[in-house]
Amino acid sequence: MSQTAVEKILSQHVGHPVRPDELVIVPVDSIMASDATAPYAIRAFEEMGGGDLWRPDKVILVIDHAAPAPNQRIGNLHRMMREFAQEKGCRLYDVGAGICHQVMVENRHAQPGEVVIGADSHSCAYGALGAFATGVGSTDLAALMRTGKTWLKVPPTIRIELAGRLPAGTVAKDVILFLVGQLGLNGASYQAIEYTGEAIEGLTLAGRMTLASMSVEMGAKAGIVDPRGLELPYRFEPVWADKQAHYAQVLRFDLSNLSPQISAPHSPDHVVPLEDVQGTRVTMAFIGTCTNGRFEDLQAAAVVLKGRSIAPHVRMIIAPASREVFNQALQEGVVEILSQAGATFITPGCGPCVGTHLGVPGDGEVVISSANRNFRGRMGNPNAQIYLASPAVVAATALCGVITDPGQVMETTGS
């Protein structure tokens, strides 16, 4: 039986060849919860009877959503997580280690061909590795802590073929924003997406994570990237989709003329070419998140801002995706360039993306962000507007104080 990549991975785990829409109980390889979801998961785990974790070495807790704790209540939730990890012997990544998804990938808690479930909607990011990964809520995660299994409906797969080579000045973020705009917020609901084609073969792991992470913005259960061209710092066995696999839908897009894309307020699928909103005045710029806070994202911003200063009316906040990302950016001079340009670095973690702290915009303010969501109030203020873009666009916009195509500011200096 020919299968898609997701069907193959699920079949290997379930122990028989699965079909789309079949209900299965899946043994998983590892699970994750953050400080946004772990406290309820811990409570549900105790209510289920507590005791030992299914596999302490496979249960990963990460403090990233409100790190360091901004108030007493969150301080106590973090304490609860630390005590639980200590008592149960599971791994906890504390304040400053980074965003859960980056930490999971860097530390090999998620690997190609695995089934990884996280209590965070962007857990689909591990599809970048060729893993089946999806998000659940706290109580589902508590059940996983106990049993190492979850139930799933095998998702039908949508194959998205991305032809052409990405034009200079466009990156994975432009691709995924374009796709979210095309498919809409529920264009892939309950289904898996398989990304393939020439345009993605050259993508780094970072770019693939950008792509996979935003699969959930189309409602997808999982988003898996064709392993062709994938490079990892360890040996791995890629899972290939069969050539005759059956897809629920095959969509083809030629990206050879793609231009920088922007998602306008207040929904990730309100996507327009940058030129449509060019010149919009902004007062806050943010680079970070599980979608675009990695080294190459910071580097792309540094290329734009080297030797320059951001506009006086703009504050620029940068949250590296992990300590490892921050350290690399330090070593390679990227932090210095960005700091001298006027940017402010905050703790590696989710930062202002989730509206809890570290940069809540004021009423009427306009934010340009490399994040993945711009729902009304996402950053903590329903009266602010959020535009989503690639890190280079965020940097060029911070530089000029209005939404700007980085191609234009690079041309003027001849670089």
Place this chain on the structure above:
Amino acid sequence: MKGKVHLYGDHVDTDQIIPGAYTKTLDVEDLAVHVFEYLDPDFRLRMTSGDFVVAGENFGCGSSREQAPLALKAAGIAAVVASSFARIFYRNAINIGLSVVEIGPHEIEKGSELEIDLQAGVLTDRTAQRTYPTAKIPAVMLDILNEGGLVPYLKKHGDYQL
């Protein structure tokens, strides 16, 4: 179940159901205070316990926060009715014992009186005098809902049973 309708549109995301800043608490009463704070600030004043939230497509899209169905349940909402649901919200609602009823495209108006018979799979709009069949819930989810949520389900069964 009988109750009054609070009507919303398509793609009501979890930030509209409960803003992220208010989710870091284990006290569900704190969640209830902020339900629909951005979308419908007067919601808590207008609603009474046992009312229904009725919406369009893709209700609960966005984050995986279980605090979204918890907030609705703690506020006294008896069930969420929608044309369709985002998958994590749907799972979360059933896992915590909040009824979610999928009915496809509908013409229910705000303030209408509804009656929902989950066993029979029928939703009746008593105001418009019209009935809608409710979508079938996968068997495993029905078992979880019948036990009152995933915690009591696993306490009873110890493991998943298909």
